[in-house]
Amino acid sequence: MSETSRPKGLSSAVCYRDAKAAFRWLERAFGFEPIFVLLDADGNLGHSEMGHGDSVVMIGNEWSEDHKSPLSIGGKNTQTVHVQLAPGEDIDAHCERARQAGAVIVMAPETQFYGDRTYRAKDPEGHIWTFGVTVEAKTAAEWDAEGGFTTVSRLD
Template sequence: MTDKTPPPQVWPTLQAADARGMIRFLVDVFGFEETVVHGDGDVVEHAELSWPLGGGIMLGSDREGKVWSLRPGTFGCYVVCDDPDELYSRAKNAGAEIIEELNETGYGSRGFIVRDPEGNLWSFGTYRGEPTAT
């Protein structure tokens, strides 16, 4: 049986002062998978990182004169994960700034909030959202 799930059609995006460093952090600490990176030297024109449970993000280097411009450190994202305890441990061991400790929410999620080296906020938890009406 093959998975017929369509690829994600909503891509959160961010820009980074050190895009290659950000990619390494997101892959090595959070567990994103590097799908593609376009660019030369320190400049990343376009990168896609996949999340193992589905979806992904796009990012690139912060550069003068871009039409699509987001100040580094202004991004925030919620990411579903199966093992928040293990991910929390990895983030803490890597020196990531913990904004909210691992906890249980009133809506049935277990998770935490962390700031990456560029100042972006990441919330990881087990809550998968409410089912949509079909």
């Protein structure tokens, strides 16, 4: 790993009971790219980061009563992570790769009214991940007409 500063932006941090296993699984199942891993003197994972495009997801162990894996709290999720694939990527093949690695597919690939094809998967500890790829670029007026919504730029 080279020392660089991060650009302004968002990243997600996901807690696991077994973060080392999760790190390996996320690479195999979803194709996330390892950036770096910090190990303590006993070889335990202290912190890790994986990349997808220009985004980073931090993978770590449970570390407080407020930072738990769904596996430790009855399978509940308080947030999910959405991962956008590049135009032209085969989301159906991505889903099948995840399924073969042991992901539970909770929503099979389906084209949405707004022009993305998406699927949802649970990892071995119960985190829900949504993957999408734009298959048809649509304007707000087009997706509003198809989905029955009204798109605005802000809430007043």
